[in-house]
Amino acid sequence: MTDRILSNIAKHIQLSEEETIVFTSLVVRKTVTKKTLILQADEDCRYLYYVHSGALRSYYIDKDGKESTIMFAIADWWITDMYCFLNRKPAMTYLETIEESTIFQISRPNFDLLLETVPKFERFFRILMQNAYTREQLRVMENLSLTAEERYHSFVRKYPQIARQVTKKQIASYLGITPEFLSTLRKPEI
Amino acid sequence: MTDRILSNIAKHIQLSEEETIVFTSLVVRKTVTKKTLILQADEDCRYLYYVHSGALRSYYIDKDGKESTIMFAIADWWITDMYCFLNRKPAMTYLETIEESTIFQISRPNFDLLLETVPKFERFFRILMQNAYTREQLRVMENLSLTAEERYHSFVRKYPQIARQVTKKQIASYLGITPEFLSTLRKPEI
DNA sequence: CAAATAACTTAAGGTACCTTAAGAGGGTGT
């Protein structure tokens, strides 16, 4: 059951048998039905999540009530409201399951304990954060330089599996356009 | 001369005397005149930079020749084309000095060596990457939910010093709007 | 210090994308 999360970690660091036991003792597995809110804005963001199976979405609701999708996480992705998890601030975003999902969660105290007792994880999370950072930076670049249509095609090319698992409305809110406009963009093709 | 970069590091990790010596032996100080291109697209991105004084700007030029500012870095910031530095890919972005600047550069081999010989730096760069990631994520959120005018005010509020050091045109290209439109936004006030 | 160059502004006309509305199709729950 922990195979997938352990091989995710093994992509970047090698754990001894004892270190593996420490790690697995600090994470908790959970299965959550579809459309469950795992985190709500203004709540304390207590966990970092690894998606074993299923799909999650984090989104922001602005002062006008408009929803913007921050990120999707399908199998083998990590997700949470990172700023609030790391800085002990109330969450700014919502996190919900798109479909029934099995996740592993690490609480903040356990996250700190993990980094203390197995410092190798500093390296693991450095690489995770590095990748997340460069991915977000690329997204900013695309938002600044591409049209809505180009961003849609880039999204589908980059994340074909996610494009299949989520609704058009959710993709539109990730791209920063209305579902109506996405619909007109998609019409010409096929 | 290395005081500022060392106290930047001391914000997150404590170095012994020997570790400090290792670190300073791996970085090189440079003073660069204004408007110097430190990195160009398609070049190999060989260095990570810390800004001791002055100001740098990284930008992207898209297929239509339009320039988008990725980030500014003033005193005490780290900057490079992170994706290309870490993944040994040709640079996607340009990096230039806005004014005469003193920087410290770390080459890729020295960066790897630093992480190997002083593993504490894994923690330092984890925190650096974490902060960069959450900052970019907030920028994506603002790009998706705020109007151009709101983004401009948010930028000035968040980075008052940068707003003073760079041109309006550069701010416009960071916000994803034209200088002409920024000008009309600024007119009503004062 | 002049001359060139770049930054900033103003304004008119244009376009990418939004808002509102309404209808068709597909799940979901009772």
Next chain:
DNA sequence: ACACCCTCTTAAGGTACCTTAAGTTATTTG
């Protein structure tokens, strides 16, 4: 099996922001 709700689509009218152009003020350069 019906009603309900949500997604997706289409279309008409609206707006935020762009393009082009031209003038003014800084800043750089010879």
